Structures are given as structure tokens and as C-alpha cells.
Amino acid sequence: MYIMESPPNMFYAYCNTATNITSGYTDIPWDINPVKTDGIVHSTSSNPAEITINREGYYNIIARITGETQTNNAAEIEARMQIDTGSGFATESGTLVRGSIIRYTNWSQTMTINIIKYFNAGDVVKIQGNLATGNTVYLLADASAISIIEIK
Secondary structure, three states: HHHHHHHHEEEEEOOOOEEEEEEOOOOOOEEEEEEEEOOEEEEOOOOOOOOOOOOEEEEEEEEEEEEEEEOOOEEEEEEEEEEEEEEEEEOOOOEEEEEEEEEOOOOEEEEEEEEEEEEEEOEEEEEEEEEEOOEEEEEEOOOOOOEEEEEO
């Protein structure tokens, strides 16, 4: 007898609206999600930064964060992944990325988080941005995205 394995969970979303980061870590809202399988739960209206993985297993998560600052300003931007395994959100080791933006005309900085990790059913993932130094950073609309793919 042949048992068919279920297809892998997949999720893709992006930030359609510019997000301002002025101080402290700010959740990045994923307000458009064109690809979402049943094993991953996400709402674009209620807690749009949070993504729940409902089937345990190994997953590859890739997040791309793009920010810019106003003309003639400089800033450093950070991003990190946080995971809630049931006792509150905590930063996942190895996911902190940092970039510098020095803008005299049009210049932006893109950072990527890429991790393979085992998740339990019910674990919640989110990406946050932080203004490390300088003036307000704007996360560009349509330039930040996240992909989650189950590894089988």
C-alpha cells in the first residue's frame, strides 16, 4: 500500500504599505499574502506581523527587509526574527541583521534573514525592524517580504 505524503506548507507575504520605524523594535506587518497553505495561519487584518506554523517540522524562513531614510540623512537599521513557542516572543539567535543607509539622493538598504529551524505546531513567528541610529527609517512598500517553506 502506498501512502501519499502531504505537500509541504508554503507561505509568502509582503508589506504593501510603507512602515515608519522611529525608535525601538517595530513589528513588520505582512498585509498581502498571495501564497498560504492550510498548515500556516496568518491574518492580514488581525496581528498581521504574526505567522503561526500549525504543522511541526523543519522550515526555511527567508525575510527580506528594505528601508530608506530622508534625503541628506543617515541611519542604521536592524532586523530580527522573534518566535513565540508558548511563553512569549523571544529573539531567535543568529537572525539579527544590520545595515547602514547614507542618503544624499535615492538610496536604500536591503537586509536578509535566512534560517532553517525545527518548529512545533503552534509556534508563532514575526520579523521586527529597529532604528539603531539616526533619523526615521521607512520600510519601503512592496520591498519587504517573507517566505516560509516546509522542508520535507
